[in-house]
Amino acid sequence: MKNLLKQYSLFIVFVVLIMVLVEYLVRSKIVPAFIIPAPTSVANHIVEQWRPLIFEHLKATMSEFSIGFIIAVTAGVGLAVSMYFSKTIEKMLYPAVLISQMIPIIALSPIFVLWFGYSIWSKVAVTVLMSFFPIVVATYDGLKSCDKDYIELLRSMGANKRQIFMKLNIPMALPSFFSGLKIAIVYSLVGATIGEWLGASEGLGYYSRRMSGDLNASGVFASIVILTVVGIILFALASLLEKRTLRWKNRL
Amino acid sequence: MTLLLKNVTYTFPKKEYPVIDKLYLTVQQGEFVSLIGKSGTGKSTILKLITGLLTADEGEISLYKKPVTLGDVGYMPQKDLLFPWRTILDNIMIGAEIQKEIKLSKEDARSWLKKVGLKDYEQAYPNQLSGGMRQRVAFLRTLLTEKDVLLLDEPFGALDSITKKEMQAWLLSIWQELDKTIIFITHDLEEACYLSDRIILLKDDRTIEETTVPLPRPRYQEMLHSQILLELRKELEKKI
Structure with missing residues (x-):
């Protein structure tokens, strides 16, 4: 904890300075409050509305996020492994995975609404589409990067394909997989939020849009603040899991 | 022959x-x-x-x-090729994990580490070892394929x-x-x-x-x- 404070002390000073500056600009009416709200009024908004914000909207966003993220990781790892084992699958699907990233997701979303209606699944679909790609690419690259000398060493001991995969390919792919996972976990949250803009009746993305319609900048920023904090926590969790799993990397 | x-x-x-x-x-x-x-x-x-x-x-x-x-x-390639994610002890146990007929217990492996002067390193990772030590581990791994x-x-x-x-x-x-x-x-x-x-x-x-x-x-x-x-x-x- 002490280390964290030390490492981020300059950043914290920077954030506090910005907030003080914004507060001053708004209070002295240099900038109107509906453009940028004063940090204190955002804080006020969160305190006043915390029950619906947390128990209704955050809960909805988190359900979309969790389902989407789990599907993306499962399917992404599954596809990466099958591409690793089958050249045919790789040749057939890798370009499709790449192209899926070139499609502007906002443009696809009306289709998702058409397919899944306003149910949770239209948001899940956007979430999956956002986070699937980093998982597939990172896992696949990690599996492929395996040094052939290591494979020869295990083969010389009489190892079969399954043993080589379990004892060599998987641990070798883990660092790359975790890089993908950290990106995907943040993208998933973004995906869930975008999904809600397109049509929803709850969730932090929906909330911020409704507040924007009411010209309530504090409300918009309140949901942004919550989303950001959640994003940081999720990223930190993924990093922690990475550190725990790749303990050998930290010891030097 | x-x-x-x-x-x-x-x-x-x-x-x-x-x-x-x-x-x-x-x-x-x-x-x-x-x-x-x-x-x-x-x-x-x-x-x-x-x-x-x-x-x-x-x-x-x-x-x-x-x-x-x-x-x-038993084959020992030019590079030591230790698995960086495995401890030294687990590195030398790999042969026994792959071939079921190798009956190498953790105790045996430990006593071997002791014999080659790496007693204090059994829980260390390869990146903590010097070149000579890594080479000894790689040789032990080959030797312990029996x-x-x-x-x-x-x-x-x-x-x-x-x-x-x-x-x-x-x-x-x-x-x-x-x-x-x-x-x-x-x-x-x-x-x-x-x-x-x-x-x-x-x-x-x-x-x-x-x-x-x-x-x-x-x-x-x-x-x-x-x-x-x-x-x-x-x-x-x-x-x-």
């Missing part, structure tokens, strides 16, 4: 001429044989053929009169000369104790003379020339300066 290579020929894919041409080589039980020769004469290729990683185009390779297959001999024949591809090539001397003495002591058959690749002629019973020189024209080392066993470091070794080395230097 333990190991027999009879008329072995091997050509790399897409190459015109064979790198190994009608090689005939026998190795006796408990013998220490060194392979020397310029780069590209096929030293590493011979080891890979014996392990079964490569398959000869012609000829036969047999161990105790049976054709060799993967997993029959094979009679060990193929060592330039195990001490990357070490400084002092560490190298230590490792040579250490290797000799283990070899004497365990009655292993060792085939050893090196670029260092002094090392070849000091360690081996027999030196196989691989020549550019794909023939080989065998030399028996007339030094008695056990060998001591003082022998490095003996007249016999110096002359043998000079002679080899001329031929290589």
